[in-house]
Amino acid sequence: MADFLRVADVSEIPDPGKTLVDVDGDMVALFHVGGVFYAIDDVCTHDGGPLADGELRDHKISCPRHGAKFDIRTGAALSMPAIRSTRAHDVKVEDGGVWVRLRAEAGSGGPPLHGAVSAPVAAPLPVTSAAVAAPVPTVGGGSPAVVAPGESGPLCEDRVREMLKEVKDPELFVNIVDLGLIYGVTLSPSADVPGKLHAAIDMTMTSPACPAGPQLIADTKRCVGASPEVAAVEVRIVMEPPWTPDRMTDAARDQLGIF
Numbered sequence: 001m002a003d004f005l006r007v008a009d010v011s012e013i014p015d016p017g018k019t020l021v022d023v024d025g026d027m028v029a030l031f032h033v034g035g036v037f038y039a040i041d042d043v044c045t046h047d048g049g050p051l052a053d054g055e056l057r058d059h060k061i062s063c064p065r066h067g068a069k070f071d072i073r074t075g076a077a078l079s080m081p082a083i084r085s086t087r088a089h090d091v092k093v094e095d096g097g098v099w100v101r102l103r104a105e106a107g108s109g110g111p112p113l114h115g116a117v118s119a120p121v122a123a124p125l126p127v128t129s130a131a132v133a134a135p136v137p138t139v140g141g142g143s144p145a146v147v148a149p150g151e152s153g154p155l156c157e158d159r160v161r162e163m164l165k166e167v168k169d170p171e172l173f174v175n176i177v178d179l180g181l182i183y184g185v186t187l188s189p190s191a192d193v194p195g196k197l198h199a200a201i202d203m204t205m206t207s208p209a210c211p212a213g214p215q216l217i218a219d220t221k222r223c224v225g226a227s228p229e230v231a232a233v234e235v236r237i238v239m240e241p242p243w244t245p246d247r248m249t250d251a252a253r254d255q256l257g258i259f
């Protein structure tokens, strides 16, 4: 096991505060919160963003690139688009200095010291529901069409949602329906093309600055627009209520290895 290395003077880091330190060649984000120091890798597990540059709130640090949050005490990923922990390290305060001992990997190492506890491999993300339910649309004023997924028949919300399972987040490789990104589907008679439908899809993103957004919108339009019953597809991006991991289905959580 690596030795503790002195990385800073206690007086250098305000409380609350953070800094970036070099620990034997590894860049480590060092935090001081509530009189306790914590250390995690300066690496967001989503796409390598520099965590020490992020916003610190209580014991959470937000990646400045796409907004994933991590627990500075454990390195656990708390929000998408990150799904894996970053490495947490052992920290001690001695002789007026802050000392860090590198752990080999997330969740490894010796006993917790000064608040640095073992980091779980995956973030604990509770499940409550898959997505916000939307009413089954009525087309042309009749009774709502109820068609089992995969069956043919009049286009309805269930069929549109089945179609949208073809659209996958390019970074997570999980479809947007199981991710809980589809908040609603509204089908109405097209004003321009008699006998066809206008499809309005309320979609959210895992974060306001989601880099996959333009591709997801284009793929959604292409996917639903391929139906011969659809004249036009409108994708409306909604950020309220904000997406949270508990909108994912069990299938998505299985795929992402989140238990």
Ligand code: FES
Residues within 6 Å of the ligand: 044, 045, 046, 047, 048, 049, 063, 064, 065, 066, 067, 068, 080, 081, 082
């Ligand atoms: S690199 Fe950190 S959220 Fe994307």
